[in-house]
Amino acid sequence: MKLILIEDEPEALLGMRKAVESIDLEFALYTSNNGEEALSVILDQRPDLIVTDIMLPYITGLEIVEQVTSQEYQPKVIVVSGYNDFEYARRSIQVGAMDYLLKPFGTDDFTGKIRRAIESIQQENMLMQQMKQQQAFAEIGNRSMRDAYLTDFCLRRTSLEEHLYQRLCLWELEWLANGALTLIVLDTKGYPDGKPLGREFSLQTFAIGNVVQELLHDHAASVLFKDPQNRWVILTADEDIEGLSTSIVTGINQYQKIPIALGASPERCRSRIFMPPTTSL
Numbered sequence: 001m002k003l004i005l006i007e008d009e010p011e012a013l014l015g016m017r018k019a020v021e022s023i024d025l026e027f028a029l030y031t032s033n034n035g036e037e038a039l040s041v042i043l044d045q046r047p048d049l050i051v052t053d054i055m056l057p058y059i060t061g062l063e064i065v066e067q068v069t070s071q072e073y074q075p076k077v078i079v080v081s082g083y084n085d086f087e088y089a090r091r092s093i094q095v096g097a098m099d100y101l102l103k104p105f106g107t108d109d110f111t112g113k114i115r116r117a118i119e120s121i122q123q124e125n126m127l128m129q130q131m132k133q134q135q136a137f138a139e140i141g142n143r144s145m146r147d148a149y150l151t152d153f154c155l156r157r158t159s160l161e162e163h164l165y166q167r168l169c170l171w172e173l174e175w176l177a178n179g180a181l182t183l184i185v186l187d188t189k190g191y192p193d194g195k196p197l198g199r200e201f202s203l204q205t206f207a208i209g210n211v212v213q214e215l216l217h218d219h220a221a222s223v224l225f226k227d228p229q230n231r232w233v234i235l236t237a238d239e240d241i242e243g244l245s246t247s248i249v250t251g252i253n254q255y256q257k258i259p260i261a262l263g264a265s266p267e268r269c270r271s272r273i274f275m276p277p278t279t280s281l
Helices: 010-021 035-045 061-068 086-094 107-154 162-170 198-216 241-255
Strands: 002-006 028-032 049-053 076-081 099-102 180-188 222-226 232-236 260-264
Touching (some): 002 035, 035 061, 049 061, 049 107, 061 076, 086 099, 180 241, 198 241
Parallel strands (some): 002 028, 076 099
C-alpha cells in the first residue's frame, strides 16, 4: 500500500509524517511540500491514499486530485485545510474526498482518519480479489462445460436440440453447426505410457495449448479443447489439414521442444446439430 502526504508547512508535514509512521502498518510513504512535485509523484507511484492540504504552491490540492483521478485510478483522499469554509468542503466532496480535516488537529484525530482510510482500502482490495477469484472460477467452470460438450459432440452423444445450438452461439462456436469439420488430437510422446508425470505433465500440457491456440489464429475457424484424457483436441473447418498439422508440430518443436504425436480424422464429417430456421422479414 502507498500513501502520500502533501503539505507546504514544514512543521505540519513533519508532524503528519511522524503520526503516520507511528501507525503499526506496512506501506510506502511519500511526502511533498508543493503541488507540482506531488502531482509528479502521484502520476508515477499511484498511491492508494492521498492526504493533501488545499492551499499549496503552484497548484492546489483539489486540482491535483481532479487531474489524477480517472476511471482506472481512484485513490482515497483526505483533504486538510486551515480554512473553515463551506466552499472548500463542498469542492472536496466533488473531487471524491472521503474525509475533511480542519487545522489545527490532534495526532489521535489524524491517525484515526488515516486508519479508517486504510481499512476501507483493504476491504475494497479484498472485495476486488474475491470478485476476481469468482470470475476466474466461473471462467474455469464455463471452459470445463464447453470442453465436456465438445467431447460429446465429437463422440456423437450430443442431443440434436435447438438449445444446444444456442449454447454454441453463447461460446461463439455456431460455425460448428454448419459445415464439414476435421478432428485433430495431440498427445505427448517419448515418455513412459506416452506422458510425463505429475506437475511436469500439467506444465507441458499448458505450454502446448498456448502454442496451438496462437497458431490457430492464422487458420480457418477452429476450436481447441481438452478431452477426458487431458489431451488437446482441435475441431477445425480448415481444409488444409496437412498445412495446419505441419505448422502445429513445427511450432511446438520450435517454441517448447516437446515431442508430440498428432492424429487427424481420415475424412471430414458434417455436424448434426439442429439449426433453427432463418426468419425472413
